[in-house]
Amino acid sequence: MSSHREAPEISKDPVADNADTYAFVSPDRPDTVTIITNYVPLQAPPGGPNFFEFGDDVLYSIYIDNDGDALPDIVYQFEFKTEIGNPNTFLYNTGPISSLTDPNWNKRQLFTVTRVDCDETCVLAECLACPPCNIGPRSTPNYGALADAAVHTLSSGEVVFAGQRNDPFFVDLGSIFDLGDLRPFQNLHLIPTAAAPGVDATKALNIHTIAIQVPISALTKTNHWSGHANAMSSESVLGIWGGASRRKVRIADCANDELSEAGPWVQVSRLGNPLFNEVLVPLGQKDLWNASQPVNDATYASGVQHPELGQLLPVLYPGVFPNLAALSAPRADLVAILLTGIPPGIVPGFQNNTGTVLADMLRLNVAIPPASTPNPLGLIGGDPAGFPNGRRVADDVVTIELRAIAGVTYPLIDSSYKPDAAASLITQGLTPAPSRYLPTFPYVGLPYDGYDTPSS
């Protein structure tokens, strides 16, 4: 969740596991878009002495489609290189780390940012520093300053950050995977227990974030940006997803001090909409989905039209979802939300449609300005600046998608359908602390340190 360990193979390869992708018009710089892809999920902060890091052998990519064909027109690529200062110690750091060039920091990562436009490849920056992991008061006593120093402004206009953060995605993992339980309503479950508040399983877990802020004019098809006035234009909608790739061939040999690799990059993970592969793709196809491209997602349309979870809810919560139980028509509402974008004429003043190609991408209408008071329920909460118009870091995508699957959004395509009363009441029962997020780039809160977490 939302794509943490969501498929059999990638669950064994966390450094390449694209756990979440976010894309939103930057609230403090509304002429830019911020895109975030997160990897190495479910990090326990004390996890040393080899603390978490990106893979030097992984190509991390952010894809942008600006003409609605579900093929990437722009790709930002991130490649990492680990440097060890002193190979004769087991320590990650030999003293307090006071700066990104501190010699006490023994194992650091640097990264390269490349932009690919069709066949033109441009290396935007090299040897950019990641921050260290947040270890504790002796090793990283002023972590905020270290993290701030790792925000890099590029001469080409982008702002980038890559490093450890607190996972912004909040979810009650323990209950949702216990036969679709939601603690606030578990008294109504087929196997009932007393109702209880939700438990935020990722509250104190860290993740590795790749964040980039790009001028909107550098992303649109026309390389032009006229402001937040043209929301009904198809050119205002960007399709966005993230992905990780490994080399096709790899050989391990004790005579090598590193693995040898060859061949083209092979995609092993991707993520557009949250929960897509997790919930809508069956177990036997999840690995293949990770290797395939959004443009081929018509193959997976049946899982969206007839979501398994939509059939399970009436079974798991007997008598609670009678209207959903009787709904057998293909879920065109979910297809619009997840695979094509919502066309004009459905929600007044809003659209994020990219045409007829069925593809799992976040679809961000960059002409929708940031909300002054964001609603974590996004569009279904009356806030068109949030999911499924892109995705902000604090959007409650679990609740949104559960409500949608439960039938809340079906009246968008069939006004005669009356959703079950419970559908609009579904909630995880979670409200993340405001400190989990930042008001400025990279918007994701600082990671928990290993000394204090978990606290006794």
Added chain:
Amino acid sequence: MSDSTRRSFLKASTPTRHQLAPAGIAPPAAGASALNRRVFLQSSAGAAGAVAVAAGPRLAAAALSGGTSTEPARVITKPSGPPPRETVMAYIRNAERNEVTVVSGMRETTYRDPVLVKRLVDASR
């Protein structure tokens, strides 16, 4: 492999729009599960010397005994299907010493085979 070599290899392999296009990706289909990542990792032994093709000891012997003048020319072709679960792999371990390593099942053998090494190097160009 040195950093500079690895870096240049990475750059040469940077995917472009054409490489990312669906033509290079087989759409999911019934029976296509062998195209998953496990198969790539399990069936592909690797290429320390930057060249790896399906090959084996018999091929190496044939190359040594048969020479090159009567052999048919190489033909570039599209793969006819996914790789088998147990692939025989050959890679050049040391081109200057004409060393080629063949991996098959649980076995690994290194030969000195100048003909095969030359053919593999030629095929990589």
